Amino acid sequence: MIKNWIKSTIALLVIVILIITNLPCLESYAQDYNQLNHRVVKVGYYPDYATILEPASDGNMGYGYDYLKEIAKYTGWKYEFVKCSWDDGVKLLQEGKIDIFGPMQKTEEREKIFDFPNVQMGTEYGVLFANKNSGILYEDLDFFNGMKVGTEKENYYTEVMNQYCKDKGIKVNYVYTDSEDIGRELKEGLYDTYLTGDLQAIPNTTVVARLSSEPYYYATTKGNTEIIAGLNYALKNIFKNDKYFEQKLYEKYFSNRDISKPSITKKEIDLIKKTKKLIVGCQSDSKPLQYFDKKTGLPSGICTDILKEVGNISGIEFEFVPVEVKNGTISKEQLDGIDLYACYHDVSPLKSLKYTDAYLNVPMMIVSNKQLNLSDKLNVVVYSFDEKNQGQFKKEYPQFSIKKTETIEEALSVLEKNKADAMLIPAYTYDELEQTDNQNFYVYSTDIKCRMDLGISSKLPAEMTYILNKSIARLDNDVVNTIIYKNTSTRAYDVSFAKLVKDNSWVILGLLTLFFAILLIVIETSNRKLKSVLYVDSSTGKASLAKFRIDARGLLDNAKADEYMLVSIDVNNFKYINDIYGYDAGNKVLKILADHIEMILPGEIMLTARRAADNFVFISKTCNKDKVFNAMSDDSLLKKDVQLVLGPDYDLTLSIGAYIIHQPFKNISVMLDYANIAKKTVKGKVGNPIAEYTPEMNEHMELKKKVTVGMEAGLLHGEFITCLQPKYSLADESLIGAEVLVRWKHPELGMLSPMLFIPLFEENGFIEKLDMYIFEATCKLIQKWNQAGLTKIPRISVNISRVTLCRKNLVDELKEIAQKYHINTRQLEIEITEGTLERSTERIIKIINNLKAVGFYVSIDDFGSGYSSLSILKDMPADIIKIDKEFLSETFDSQKGRKIINSIIKMSKELNLEIVAEGIETKEQAEALRAMNCDVAQGYYFARPMKPEAFEHMIINGR
Template identity: 25%
Template sequence: MMRLLTRHLIALLLFTVGFTVTPYSSAQSRAVSVGVYANEPKILLDQEGKLSGILGELLNEIARQENWQLQPRPCEWQQCLELAQSGEIDLMPDVAYNDSRAEVLDFHTVPSLVSWSQVYSNENLQLRSVLDLKDLRIAVLQGSVQEDYLRGLLDSFDLKAQLIGAPSLQQGFALVADGHADAVVANQRFGDFHAPSYRLQSSSIMFQPAQLFYATRKGQNADLLAAIDQHLANWQNSPSSVYYQTLLRWGGERPRLLIPTVVWWGLTTLVLLLIAALGGAWLLRRQVHEKTRHLQAGEARLNTILDSVEAYIYIKDVQLRYQYANRKVCELFGQNLEQVIGKTDEQFFDIDTATNLYDNDNRVLTLGERVQTEEINRSLDGNTQHAFLSVKLPLRDDHGKIYALCGISTDITEHKKNLEKINQLAFYDPLTGLPNRRLLLDRLQQALAKHARGLQQGALLFIDLDNFKDLNDTLGHDMGDQLLQQVAERLSSHVRAQDTLSRLGGDEFVLMLEGLSLKPEQAGQQVEHAGNKIIKALAVPYTLQGRSYISTASIGIALFPMEDSTVDEVLKRADMAMYQAKAAGRNALRFFDPAMQAEVSARASLESDLRQSLDQHDFILHYQPQVDAHGQLVGAEALVRWQHPIRGLVPPGEFIPLAESTGLILPLGRLILRAACQQLVVWANDPQLAHLTLAVNVSARQFHHPDFIEDVLAALAESGAKPERLELELTESQLVEDVETLIDKMSQLKARGVHLALDDFGTGYSSLNYLKRLPLDKLKIDQSFVRDLLEHPSDAAIVRTILALGANLNLSVTAEGVETQAQYEALQGMGCKRFQGYLFAKPGPVQNIEHWPSAPLQPSQ
């Protein structure tokens, strides 16, 4: 009966209060225009075009009680503000108060909401402080207080960032989701409500807490503002009011359990009027009940506060069992409060962590100390680890006895990571992530000390980008930074584990190579090879914000150790060599050592001439005859000669190795093939020469090229030469690499009628198993065996073996390097039927072949 009476009293009181707070309602309806811009969950229009959201529903309820007819007017944020200032709309919800707005707008007194500004970013970007906003593109609502505040905040930290104005918060979030911005600033309620749908995350950057109001034009609609104030004041003092129900429905905070003052006065008055009827017992029960509610409300407020802070707060009894844990502690343990109470640290952490916590807690409980210490806590399974700065205090009763401890722990894991980052910044370049000048000098000093003992040689490559200043001046420093980052990536891909690549500053990079050959010539070749690879890699066009950009580099090289090989001296020499490369026209490398530089320059000059001569076809073929046992001409071998316009006739030994190492052997090989096929066509028209075969040497790099088969067939097709008259000579060394592919290519050529010979046979490591599978037509005995045929029985035995092998495999055999009559006769006695060498003729112009005597040649003695 007591509860029923209480309900009636409260109902009567609420009715009275409800009656007193609506003095502005009237029988006559009033039209009120309201500006609406989409800002969920605070204000929006529903599908029927009516006000919705937290502020919309509150205004709907006020309008219902005040008999207003709300007329929503959709507009963008800046437009809504202008309409409110001009008086074209009566009310503008969700306006943060500031002095400049107060000059043109009126605000009511009781805030409708409390919010703050927060930065949101995509899931791959971690923002922990304002410093992380440097160089980012940040979307912000045009004309908002957030825009002005953020600009001032960035200026105060001297941070450069691009603020992108957005007409609406939705468009700001869309800019980040589409990759047109890195982050967006929004009020916390809108951001938390919409971030998941845009796959964005909230950052730790919060600023500008704000109270939000309904605003109207200066000097107008005071009655509207007064009515809004009256309703908000009554609702915010009632935990069960429509205000808190609306907040909870839209994901807002729980109401604070505060009983409005007017309710207290009403209840007190009613209690005094009915105290005689209810008696002293009811009064006592009521007082106990109200005190309990006060305690519960106080506890609820305290829990709300403790759950809102980012610290880990807990209470343990003298047995170190948890008696209280706030929200952060429960989240850390992955359990709710009821599951945490009564448990000890051994049930949440590994044994080492629990032991350390026990020692720290015991000092508090037994000695009464205030303990402040850093704790490293690992989970029970050891998979996660956090660093905490913990402060632990003893809790004492009225007699001073310690009955528990209270701990407050702050997660400093990120702080410790930041310290590591600071250490990273001390030794690494923040733009490229490469070692900086300090770390380079330290490693160079160590390398000089190591190489001074004569164990190895090293080299320093000073790399400077050509015309980098022009890029910064024309396209801006942002584009320059992008180029530097891409250059660092390309350089890193050409660095070995034992080398050091660093950014010295600006557009200067330094590469320190270690472990080079002790022979200066070989070391120079190693460094030259590495430097040329870098020059080619850096000359490939870059893509900078969608546009193509070409940049080159000049490289100076200094070998060490040398005389006076100090750190400064080595850097100075490399720097001087770099300027020599600049003076030589850029996009080049130069050695500091004059002799080595001369050798490199000569090699570079020869390579340049070789390329030019390929374009001008400054190459001719000489031919060395091949004869049978009677001295009759049966074929020839084509040997290339370089008809240099200045140097004269250059023998192949001087340029073939260079062509091999530079890849020029490929175009040179095509040129030789075409010339040989054309010569076969000329011979085919001469009855005396039509039967001749022409052998062409093919390098390993040429034969393994994917287009080699097509190159041979194209040369035959373009010239009209007969494939069976063309003989391609391969060396045994080519059998070492990818034999199956080699056999496949040889079979394709064999199927087209091309003859195949194995040159220099006996000097390699041919497997007989592979040899029987190769579609060969001829073996050529290496001249080293022929030269010592008469002096060394072992060479004679090898020659006999090769001749027998050829006979068994049905292959013809040609002896190379026959220079004496005795060698010729000995080979004939062993059964050899084909010969080639100086005894018959040296390589010479094609006329030597064309004028070969028709009668059998008698070799000269």
């Protein structure tokens, strides 16, 4: 603790001296600043193009807005923001009616009509957006070939897309649009995907392809020398003072967006399922980056812990083994035994390997046993430093001569013998060395980052590189920071007080005599600011997830089983708060919620933090469970405070999941997952907003994961199979039809009932693919019967979900499939559920009329399960009503219930509707329905669902 204080003080002294010695420069800068014009600059912006977001109640925000604010510090400009479309913005800039417009890429054509600054203001990927429920997979080239791509005219990325198509050997058709509602047009199927830059925010979409990255600029009118001079001057000084300004701003606004995290392709999913484990070779003794604990023998260190997280994200188990490097080489036996190599790459057999993206960039430091002038020609020793990193070092310090060693011990020996002036060393390794070595070092920071990545064995498929890179891209910054903190700041070192005083005696003496009192206050403030970067959530002022993990571990290390509970809270529909009210209002709601969590039971909420977006977590005593739950589920004060921000009509609701901590020693991440699993069971549902975690929930979530991961492969491999349940005339019990049902023969889970997967598919949109697949399979089946010469094929009904029913051009697609297999549409019946009719009634009526117009019969399934049954009879142009089996079983046992059923049948008859009763299981039910003049029966009493071959046999036999 004292040593850290001393180090911070030394750094502060250097800063004070630098400020004093550079006062003339500051005065010169101030003179230059004042020479610039203080004027109002008109900035055109394109709504939802995330560099400048829509103005909220208290002003603008966004990457571009913050960038322009920074520019204003050097130019004195004030801004007037002008909302416009892309075409209008280009026109206004050409005419000089606005001063700045962007972002835009620089091209030869644009340079003829606009002026661009010398420095770019960011980098943007060209991407293809698709509706999140479209079922389109990432880089599904089979689908891409021939698809419709929406885009604006004069879109820079059209040429990039053309090159992508050429490289991939595909063709696409462009659909030009200037709509402000791209999300709606994607949903309605006007085009399959939309081409734009990844900075654009389009609700309810996902990225299905990522093209090349391109720098972008904010342009000005041709010849506007005042604006271009101001931009160049400001940008030059911004990067001079902080070369990572752009990177920091990008991380603030874009790093946590799903769009910045690539998706997994169908081919990669298959490879993950086949790959059980990967062997990772790492260094055995390179603390604190990667090493094997001498007591436990387990792999440890910053790199190792991060790679474990990469393995968890990818779904592939990593097994770590030590690798020994001798004389700059690694044995063939060792190399053959590993799949991935996590050590430095300056080893002869490894130089030809392919490598992943960096999972960590370690800051490097120059240390020496004497004072240095880094502008001098110096001999610097480096160890285990590969050619990529050496190239970076040579570029930054071309005057240095480099000497290489294999280990830090060898490098230290070279330094001690004065065979080198300095040593280049990773910052985290220096922390370790400083705590355990007796020498005093002079330390110099650098801008060099040591790139830590994974070498990939040539025996692995090329797709493994993409899988690992995408997993690395999904690393959570909070998790990485926690890992670094755990492996550095929280480790215990055996350093004597006498050594501490001896090593720093001159510093202590100087501080005591001159700066002690003043610097102590400044250092404390500096330390608080430093900690706040990592440990304080900027939106709420509360603890970050990284701080929560550390504090929770400390609290639970001494806890008893079931003493505490971990609670996870989400604001329902928070995304729409941001979309409708603006990000500023959304942040205010988050702050209100954070404050209210701490006020639920003052003193009883032990730890709180904002996990991400609108997700908060806290730990409290289990004995207060009921009080906490009651307070959270009906917090009228919270709702009132939120209404002050969003208006009196807004009714805030929460989803809450809790995990009773039975095993306090468990990993905090696992506990967070358990609470989230419980929360998901009540998310978006009416009623009790709170759920406690049970092991069954985890099993259900695991089942959902397996179902989701396997659904695409299931369709490709023909795992979804059809069966048919016959329908009979109640008048003479003759076979008059059948309903097609689906089952999933899952390779791991066995035969799955549709009740297990249909609701999930309706949530994730995959139901559209399945519906169309089953419809086509049914047409193939009828074609087979037709070709076999069967003459009395009954009408076959196929279910179409409410999601698929809203599919653009559905009726045309169904008609085309029927024609493809030469099927008369009168042989087919389309079943839609009553629940579909509760919304968009006029649209559904139009779809039903269109289905009937091309010859399909239409039936309303599950009639009686909703609340609008009687009212829809007069409005819906359907042909058939199917009485819900649950409704039938619940009402059939009473005289009153039978009268209701009889009334429905009678009313339907008067409207010329055919009546089908589902779920008939007894002779008594059949006889009663026959007496009521019900037309058709379906149920176990007559026949169970059967394979197509068995039903074909029934057709042949007429029964």
